[in-house]
Amino acid sequence: MHAEEIDYSHGGRKRGGYFACNDAIAGKRPGVLVIHDLWGLGEQPKERARKLAELGYVALAVDLYGDRRQPTALSEALPLVDELRSDNGRFRGLLRAGLDTLRRHPLVDGSRLAAIGFCLGGIAVLELARDGTDLRGVVCFHGNLDTPAPAQAGQVKAGVLVCTGGDDPLIPGAQISAFQDEMKNAGVDWQVNVYGGAEHSFTNVFADRAGIPGVRYHRNADLRSWEAMRQFLAESFGD
Template sequence: MQARDVDYRCGETSLRGYLALDDNSAGPRPGVAVFHEGLGLGEFAMERARRLAGLGYVALAADMFGDRRQATNLQEVATLVGGLRAEPGELRARGHAALETLAALPEVDARRLAAIGFCFGGTVVLELARDGAELKAVVSFHGGLATKLPAQAGRVKASVLVCTGVDDPLAPPEQVADFENEMRSGGVKDWQVIAYGNTLHGFTNPAADGSIMRAAMYNEQADRRSWASMKSLFDEVLT
């Protein structure tokens, strides 16, 4: 397997992503962009990129904050994430910059792209779908579902999968219901929400132990099941 850093830009912002691909695969193959949690691009998103490469995809773990900045506490997370959420146009632009970088790689079939995201990254992939990105699928793992720019009728091209914890305070039941209504009113052709019982925020990350955020707790069963659901969707729309 090959893994390396990839530098790209969005306007004046320098971004440093992480690319993973299988050297033994021949010819262009589907590409998957991976969007990180609120802490920034770190080992968790990189490991997921390598795992996707092991499945035969070219995976680019994107950098949404610039210069691969990392947050160490909730105050820094709030500053970095809040700044982008306050400017959804910039958030979407940085997401598109990662997709364009991925699509331009010679190993990638630009007609078969998908995006996944965790926590803040889950919000990012949903914003890309709402913006009409040329994606076959987006998968949000414990991401925020609210938006300032709801999906417009006929705009969403991607199949949408949301994996959420029933007990996640960052995606409460009323937010889930609003998202479902948004998908209906936006005429999204293929969408699904899978809610895992007895599951909090951050359920895919083994490092989530409540130390940084009390509501963030790893759940091995929900992690395993949500990843399997992602693979099933990708098998359907990326082959």
């Protein structure tokens, strides 16, 4: 396993990144972009990048906030999220910059890319798909499903997998239904997996520390959603 911290720039701000790959594998392979949750580029997205490397991919976990900022409280994190989402075109441009950084890695087959994201990152990967980005697939883990710019018919190239909690108060059934209608109307190859008993941030082992109602780690949903992602990526890449 090889992992390294890298930096790249976008929008006049330094962005952090974390590459992981299995250096025992020869030749180019698919690349997977990993996008963090509300708490920034910390250990959780880096651990997921390493797990993707174990599956044979080159993974890049990226820093959306810039300067590797990792909020420690909601009062610090929410303004950063609001800033990102205040301009959807600019947000999508930032996401494409991270994807381009992954594409340029010498071990990445640039024609075989995917993106996964958690919470804020789940929102992000769906925006990449809606933007018509050249991706094989995107996986959204417990991310909000609404958008100011819904997918248009024939525009989305990526397959879409959404993994959401059945008891997530931030993503109610009405939002899931509206998302499904959006995907149907746009002709997207999509799936939505709903995990019973799972609340928001169910993949993050540190979620309970925040003490936020409705935000909790759920081991079964974490394991089941990761396995669903593994199968989805294998299918998307034709492995």
